[in-house]
Amino acid sequence: MTFERDARTALADGQLRGALRQATTLFGERRRAALATVPDWEGARDRARAIKDETLEHLDRYLEEFAANAERAGACVHWARDAAAACDIIGGIAERRGARTVVKSKSMASEEIHLNAALARRGIEAVETDLGEYIVQLAGETPSHIVVPAIHKTKAQIAALFADKLGIAPSDDVATLAAAARDALRRRFAEADLGISGVNFAVAETGTILILENEGNARMTTSLPHTHVALMGIEKVIPRFADLDVFLQLLPRSGTGQVLTAYQSLITGTKRRAEDEGPEELHIVLLDNGRSRMLASRVTRQALACIRCGACLNACPVYRQIGGHAYGSVYPGPIGAVLSPQLFGLARSAALPYASSLCGACRDVCPVKIDIPALLLHLRAQVVAEGVAVGKGHLRERLAFWIYTAVMVRPRLFAWLMRAVRSLRIMPPLGAWTKWRDLRPLAPRSFREQWRAGLRDQRGPDA
Amino acid sequence: MRVSLFVTCLADQLWPSAAVGAVDVLRRLGCAVEFDERQTCCGQPAFNTGYRPAARALARRLIEIFEASAADAIVSPSGSCTAMVHHYDQLFDDARWRERAQGVAERTHELSSFLVHQLGVEDVGASFSGRLTWHDACHGLRDLGIRDEPRRLLRHVQGAQLVELPPPGAETCCGFGGTFSVKYPEISVAMLDEKVDAIERAGVDAVVSGDASCLMQIAGRLSRRGSTVRALHLAEVLASRP
Numbered sequence: 042m043t044f045e046r047d048a049r050t051a052l053a054d055g056q057l058r059g060a061l062r063q064a065t066t067l068f069g070e071r072r073r074a075a076l077a078t079v080p081d082w083e084g085a086r087d088r089a090r091a092i093k094d095e096t097l098e099h100l101d102r103y104l105e106e107f108a109a110n111a112e113r114a115g116a117c118v119h120w121a122r123d124a125a126a127a128c129d130i131i132g133g134i135a136e137r138r139g140a141r142t143v144v145k146s147k148s149m150a151s152e153e154i155h156l157n158a159a160l161a162r163r164g165i166e167a168v169e170t171d172l173g174e175y176i177v178q179l180a181g182e183t184p185s186h187i188v189v190p191a192i193h194k195t196k197a198q199i200a201a202l203f204a205d206k207l208g209i210a211p212s213d214d215v216a217t218l219a220a221a222a223r224d225a226l227r228r229r230f231a232e233a234d235l236g237i238s239g240v241n242f243a244v245a246e247t248g249t250i251l252i253l254e255n256e257g258n259a260r261m262t263t264s265l266p267h268t269h270v271a272l273m274g275i276e277k278v279i280p281r282f283a284d285l286d287v288f289l290q291l292l293p294r295s296g297t298g299q300v301l302t303a304y305q306s307l308i309t310g311t312k313r314r315a316e317d318e319g320p321e322e323l324h325i326v327l328l329d330n331g332r333s334r335m336l337a338s339r340v341t342r343q344a345l346a347c348i349r350c351g352a353c354l355n356a357c358p359v360y361r362q363i364g365g366h367a368y369g370s371v372y373p374g375p376i377g378a379v380l381s382p383q384l385f386g387l388a389r390s391a392a393l394p395y396a397s398s399l400c401g402a403c404r405d406v407c408p409v410k411i412d413i414p415a416l417l418l419h420l421r422a423q424v425v426a427e428g429v430a431v432g433k434g435h436l437r438e439r440l441a442f443w444i445y446t447a448v449m450v451r452p453r454l455f456a457w458l459m460r461a462v463r464s465l466r467i468m469p470p471l472g473a474w475t476k477w478r479d480l481r482p483l484a485p486r487s488f489r490e491q492w493r494a495g496l497r498d499q500r501g502p503d504a
Numbered sequence: 505m506r507v508s509l510f511v512t513c514l515a516d517q518l519w520p521s522a523a524v525g526a527v528d529v530l531r532r533l534g535c536a537v538e539f540d541e542r543q544t545c546c547g548q549p550a551f552n553t554g555y556r557p558a559a560r561a562l563a564r565r566l567i568e569i570f571e572a573s574a575a576d577a578i579v580s581p582s583g584s585c586t587a588m589v590h591h592y593d594q595l596f597d598d599a600r601w602r603e604r605a606q607g608v609a610e611r612t613h614e615l616s617s618f619l620v621h622q623l624g625v626e627d628v629g630a631s632f633s634g635r636l637t638w639h640d641a642c643h644g645l646r647d648l649g650i651r652d653e654p655r656r657l658l659r660h661v662q663g664a665q666l667v668e669l670p671p672p673g674a675e676t677c678c679g680f681g682g683t684f685s686v687k688y689p690e691i692s693v694a695m696l697d698e699k700v701d702a703i704e705r706a707g708v709d710a711v712v713s714g715d716a717s718c719l720m721q722i723a724g725r726l727s728r729r730g731s732t733v734r735a736l737h738l739a740e741v742l743a744s745r746p
Contacts (some may be wrong), residue, residue: 452542
């Protein structure tokens with residue numbers, strides 16, 4: 042029910058819808074232009090998916106290989122079964138460092154485990170340093186997009202927010218706003234005792250993690266503080282260093298329409314010499330949190346191939362109307378509607394698989410060819426089979442489908458019933474339809490009636 | 505060629521002129537058309553809402569009905585229902601039923617694709633005076649890969665001028681989505697309004713599509729907004745004569 046209510050609120054928000062339309066359209070156009078620079082886009086998608094499938098098939102082996110190689114390079118690897126375990130591990134590291142302030146670069150996994158709140162409970166302040174995340178944090182909100190956290194905000198809203206929170210003169214000049222954020226964040230970087238980042242890819246054969254970004258904040262987060270904690274879902278591992286080639290073609294193009302992000306940080310262990318960049322202490326936290334459960338199902342496993350590019354959000358006509366917050370999950374949009382019920386429980390997210398017209402635009406743009414509509418259908422069947430209630434209408438829906446089936450397996454009953462409805466001019470009680478749309482009346486005579494009345498025996502001119 | 509018409513329950517009851525038009529065009533091109541009156545619904549509403557056992561029961565029926573036909577092809581004035589038949593095999597664990605489902609799916613074609621690829625015809629001898637725009641129904645477009653076929657057919661209609669929809673474009677969903685349109689009517693209509701805005705901006709006499717479901721959605725909003733633009737099924741346009 043919250044989805045329905047929150048979607049309605051979003052639809053009534055003109056600023057939100059304007060911001061969404063502009064941004065998703067722009068990202069869609071940039072993406073299309075960027076694809077054109079890859080000679081064999083389809084082939085790249087197939088190769089990437091094959092690598093992901095191979096990895097997921099032997100995920101245990103690749104994770105162990107990654108952990109061993111990362112530790113050999115000086116990292117300390119932690120295994121977290123769920124959100125609470127991950128928060129404990131990271132909170133413990135921060136406390137041992139005596140950290141009061143931690144800087145964070147973008148990490149959806151940290152949003153997933155609600156890390157900032159867990160750190161706050163230990164008296165540790167987490168400062169988001171990605172500009173979009175920083176905006177969202179200043180506003181006391183959550184990201185509404187997995188790549189563009191503040192996509193729901195207009196420039197004017199951000200200007201007002203900065204004037205209020207940073208005490209700058211109101212300005213809607215982008216350079217001025219960015220400079221104000223940079224100024225505020227530089228001071229936080231200087232005082233931070235710990236840097237926390239996400240991970241885009243983790244290479245098993247070398248123990249390397251790769252972080253892509255555009256602002257340089259992830260580079261600073263991972264190299265300026267003494268200790269770096271990298272948090273990653275266990276599905277982020279790939280077998281070989283050479284596999285990065287295809288993913289680096291796909292991810293920036295799909296996500297932001299860039300041929301390559303401004304920064305690519307490849308981190309293998311801790312720094313070896315004093316003059317090198319990088320952390321003196323590196324912790325890598327491998328997060329399960331429901332992923333191995335998804336791995337166990339042949340059908341849902343493919344959702345773990347997701348590289349979090351966000352292209353399906355930008356392409357989704359539902360997301361484009363309502364934005365991310367209505368989904369009530371850190372992972373919104375089509376892929377969120379697939380991931381959330383599996384990671385956080387079907388009963389909590391039973392509305393989400395239905396939050397799609399099944400148009401398939403998400404499947405078309407997915408760089409790793411995840412069949413999102415098929416997964417949504419699979420989850421819908423699970424919602425029905427497990428009797429997880431969807432709103433107050435679910436009993437009515439069950440009854441309606443029972444009657445529908447009983448009628449549709451009896452063609453004579455079907456024909457008779459429709460004739461009766463037609464001659465008695467019965468209008469179905471479809472308020473949800475007719476409040477906004479006229480209902481097309483049944484035709485005076487159905488096709489089958491016309492067929493019987495002579496259409497069957499007519500002959501075409503050439504036949 | 506012998507053709508068995510897969511009419512679909514929506515076209516049968518709500519948009520029979522599409523089915524009559526399909527019969528007319530097929531006969532004009534020399535096909536002998538059959539219609540098995542035992543067919544009702546393909547089961548897509550149940551499948552798409554998560555009621556798999558119901559969908560399976562209806563799939564079995566339709567498979568049996570079309571297996572009994574000796575027709576060379578099964579043709580439907582709906583990309584969506586054709587796509588459903590193409591998905592039938594996913595409903596069965598039993599290998600024999602999967603095979604039977606695939607056998608029927610192989611013979612089942614959406615109308616425009618059948619005309620262009622099986623009959624090799626692009627000019628069906630139709631005549632329609634006016635400016636038209638095409639709306640791609642999602643399942644025809646993305647599940648069956650039908651993009652050029654209806655456009656090629658419409659470009660050969662005498663007197664008709666085909667224009668592409670301005671943004672968000674012909675390929676963006678109209679917001680119908682079956683039960684989605686009544687589960688989340690506000691979102692559905694928000695999507696629909698962008699489509700209808702584009703249709704009105706295109707300055708056309710009619711919007712044409714290959715699925716009665718999208719047409720029902722689009723026509724319902726055009727009518728509510730007092731628009732004079734008509735919503736027509738491809739088969740209705742192709743059946744028009746001077």
